[in-house]
Amino acid sequence: xxxxxxxxxxxxxxxxxxxxxxxxxLAAMRSVPRHLFLPHSLRESAWIDSPLPIGxxxxxxxxxxxxxxxxxxxxxxxxxxxxxGTGSGYQAxxLAAMGAQVTSVERIRSLAxxxxxxxxxxxxDVTVLWSDxxxxxxxxxxxxxxxxxTAAAPDVDPSxxxxxxxxxxxxxxxxxxxxxxxxxxxxxxxxxxxxxxxxDYCRFVPLLKGRKGERLCCGEGPNE
Numbered sequence: 001x002x003x004x005x006x007x008x009x010x011x012x013x014x015x016x017x018x019x020x021x022x023x024x025x026l027a028a029m030r031s032v033p034r035h036l037f038l039p040h041s042l043r044e045s046a047w048i049d050s051p052l053p054i055g056x057x058x059x060x061x062x063x064x065x066x067x068x069x070x071x072x073x074x075x076x077x078x079x080x081x082x083x084x085g086t087g088s089g090y091q092a093x094x095l096a097a098m099g100a101q102v103t104s105v106e107r108i109r110s111l112a113x114x115x116x117x118x119x120x121x122x123x124x125d126v127t128v129l130w131s132d133x134x135x136x137x138x139x140x141x142x143x144x145x146x147x148x149x150t151a152a153a154p155d156v157d158p159s160x161x162x163x164x165x166x167x168x169x170x171x172x173x174x175x176x177x178x179x180x181x182x183x184x185x186x187x188x189x190x191x192x193x194x195x196x197x198x199x200d201y202c203r204f205v206p207l208l209k210g211r212k213g214e215r216l217c218c219g220e221g222p223n224e
Contacts, residue, residue, distance in 0.1 A: 003033055006047040010034075014049045015067045022071045028097035029067055034060075036118060037088040056108045056212075058205055060088045061150065068200060072185045073146050073171045075100035082142075082163065084133045085150035085207070089115030089126070095148070096124040105139070107132040109213025132209050133159070144168065151207035152181045166190045173204045 007030055020026065035046035037060060042052050051059040061069075069091075075081050077099030083092050086106035092115070095102045102125075106112035109130050116128040129138040143165050149172035160170055168188045173181035183199040 003035055003046075004030075007032075007034065010047040010063050014064050018064055020064070020067045020071055022074065024074075024098055025067055025071050025094075028070070028094045029063070031097050032090065032093045033122070034063070034090055036122065037090040037093070037115075054088045054111070056111055058087050058108065058111060060090050061204075065200075065202060066091055066094060069148060069150075069171050069183065070094055070098070072183065072199060073148050073169055075146050079145035080143075081146045081148065082133075082139070082144040083148045083150065084160075086112060086115045086128055087150060089119045089124075089128070091148070091150055092126045092128070093119060093122065093124045096126050100146075102126045103129065103139075103142070103144075105129045105131040105133050107208060107211050109211065130211060130213075132211055133157075139163065146170070147172075149173070149207065150204070152204040153207045156184070156186060161186075161188070161194065164188045166192065173202050176201075 011026055011030055035043040038046050038052060045052060051062045054060050075095055075098055079100050081095050081100040081102050083102060083104040086092060086104040092102050092104040104126055106115060112128055112130040119126045131138050143163050145165055145168050147160050147164060147170045152173045152175055154175050164170060166188055170186040172184050174184045176182045180201055180203055182201050185197040185199060187195045
């Protein structure tokens with residue numbers, strides 16, 4: 001079976017069947033070769049209904065969750081989107097396939113370099129930064145129409161609110177008292193006020209601060 005046929009089956013059985021209706025989201029996920037964002041040993045499993053490991057204790061998200069978060073953010077063509085947590089690069093590719101101008105940050109150097117390489121090879125115009133999203137790591141003075149966080153956060157970081165333009169949206173899995181996380185859609189009004197809308201319960205790897213993989217002097221190894 002070709003990967004396009006596998007993608008079509010994934011979309012119909014895992015995504016449309018669960019209520020995703022945005023044609024723009026479905027078209028983007030139909031066009032992105034998900035298997036190429038996975039290690040070779042896992043590419044045959046790329047289309048299953050599950051997150052999968054990509055190394056460094058990180059995962060590529062379940063296809064439905066990628067579709068759901070993308071539908072909640074709903075980027076328009078030409079909008080500037082910040083993704084916090086590049087991982088494999090697959091989510092960034094889906095956003096770029098929708099016509100968004102994507103800047104994606106990844107705190108783990110090896111994953112950032114790998115994602116940057118595959119995105120460029122596949123022709124996706126995504127800027128990948130080795131950064132944990134802090135303002136002094138490539139984002140100082142930047143603002144965005146939308147922010148997507150692909151790791152579980154304890155709360156909405158104030159810096160995200162500051163970087164978000166009026167009319168913008170943040171989609172982030174936030175830890176909740178009952179356990180696990182829940183998707184939060186946070187909208188910024190024209191006067192700088194915010195509206196929070198809660199959606200699906202979910203599970204994500206935790207959001208961590210600091211860059212991993214920095215080369216230190218004097219023969220020291222990588223650091224957190």
